[in-house]
Amino acid sequence: MTGPRRLAAVVLASLALSLALHSPSSPVTTPFTPERLQRGAATALDTTRAVNLHIHVRDGRHTVEAGAGEAVLGTGRPVPDGAHFRAASVTKSFVATTVLQLAAERRLSLHDTVEYWLPGLVQGHGNDGSRITVRHLLQHTSGLYDYDTTQLTGRTAPDFERRRFDHIDPGQIVTAALRHAPDFPPADPDDPEPDWSYSNTGYYLLGAVIEKVTGRPWPEEVEDRIIRRLGLHGTRVPGTDPYLPEPYAHTYHRFAGADGYTDTTVRTMAWAGPAGSLVSTSSDLDRFFTALLTGRLLPPRELAAMRITVPGNEEHQRFTPGMRYGLGLMEQPLPCGGSRWGHHGDLEGTFVRTGFTADGKRSVVITVNGRTTDETQLLRTEKALQGLIDRVLCGR
Numbered sequence: 001m002t003g004p005r006r007l008a009a010v011v012l013a014s015l016a017l018s019l020a021l022h023s024p025s026s027p028v029t030t031p032f033t034p035e036r037l038q039r040g041a042a043t044a045l046d047t048t049r050a051v052n053l054h055i056h057v058r059d060g061r062h063t064v065e066a067g068a069g070e071a072v073l074g075t076g077r078p079v080p081d082g083a084h085f086r087a088a089s090v091t092k093s094f095v096a097t098t099v100l101q102l103a104a105e106r107r108l109s110l111h112d113t114v115e116y117w118l119p120g121l122v123q124g125h126g127n128d129g130s131r132i133t134v135r136h137l138l139q140h141t142s143g144l145y146d147y148d149t150t151q152l153t154g155r156t157a158p159d160f161e162r163r164r165f166d167h168i169d170p171g172q173i174v175t176a177a178l179r180h181a182p183d184f185p186p187a188d189p190d191d192p193e194p195d196w197s198y199s200n201t202g203y204y205l206l207g208a209v210i211e212k213v214t215g216r217p218w219p220e221e222v223e224d225r226i227i228r229r230l231g232l233h234g235t236r237v238p239g240t241d242p243y244l245p246e247p248y249a250h251t252y253h254r255f256a257g258a259d260g261y262t263d264t265t266v267r268t269m270a271w272a273g274p275a276g277s278l279v280s281t282s283s284d285l286d287r288f289f290t291a292l293l294t295g296r297l298l299p300p301r302e303l304a305a306m307r308i309t310v311p312g313n314e315e316h317q318r319f320t321p322g323m324r325y326g327l328g329l330m331e332q333p334l335p336c337g338g339s340r341w342g343h344h345g346d347l348e349g350t351f352v353r354t355g356f357t358a359d360g361k362r363s364v365v366i367t368v369n370g371r372t373t374d375e376t377q378l379l380r381t382e383k384a385l386q387g388l389i390d391r392v393l394c395g396r
Helices: 035-049 090-103 134-139 158-163 170-177 198-214 218-230 270-276 282-293 300-306 314-319 373-394
Strands: 010-012 018-019 052-059 064-070 253-254 328-333 339-341 345-347 351-356 362-369
Touching: 010 064, 010 300, 010 314, 035 052, 035 064, 064 282, 090 134, 090 198, 090 218, 090 270, 090 300, 090 345, 090 351, 134 198, 134 373, 170 270, 198 218, 198 270, 218 282, 282 339, 282 351, 282 362, 314 373, 339 373, 351 373, 362 373
Parallel strands: none
Antiparallel strands: 010 018, 052 064, 052 362, 328 339, 339 351, 345 351, 351 362
């Protein structure tokens, strides 16, 4: 059970966000207003100490959006509705859905090994592609080392400025990752709580698997199977294009040792590939996850497989308590019972947080721009955003 079916009001106490939500089959009683949502967004912005924040809330067919802060630092320009942003690791849910569609078509199996599709690629330093399956890659249970891409994109503000337009092929990152021993052996398929470690490396490999199976680059498959099919007009794989389409809010990152923010809006993201390069909008992500969770993109068998989850590791539990991971899909417990589903995205300057009830009837998409490397502030921000999502989905 995901929470009460009838809600007269949603009160977000600590964030001063008061909404009235209704079930899709019920008439609107006290519709929530953009003004109320904007007041709550402003309080959330103050809690996170970010530059700008945007929230998209839907209950049934009733949707409202609100923003707070400045779209461009120092200008006072408001955050636009319908803004484009870099979805970062939310990309993984699109890629996983594409892989599972191929499984449903029997063009691949989740039990296929990496060696079968990409012979000779994953080997050396204890890495063995003959022991790693497609399911392992999807669920982050392969043990493959997650190469720290900030070594390539820059850990300081001057480094970032020098490298923001560098073209780094995802294959280079895979090669670098495979110079390291795996974190642990691939999970036993019968282990209900296997070792787990988030690995972008696995999703780079999944992009290569999609291309090997279909004979086409993974962005074309995602475009045809999901983006065009659902009419996601604000969503695209940008390739080497470093610019966001209008409208958008700027992203800002305070690098270690820096006195102020670096504007990270304009940058090449080709290096993120199938692990995190997608550009999207809040309404598009809402439409995608709703279609996914309600069975419009996957047959029942593959959707059920996607929602079989395992616990995240200690590091991820610190930031997202109770987080479990399926096949490109995150699950977290709701305080009112049941779970919320979606995927997070993180990038220099940006947080993307999504939450959907299991039936897809209620949703929240939040984007926050203005990040820091300070762990205390990151934890504070995460707690505020997770709490906001929970309150909206639970109607509290």
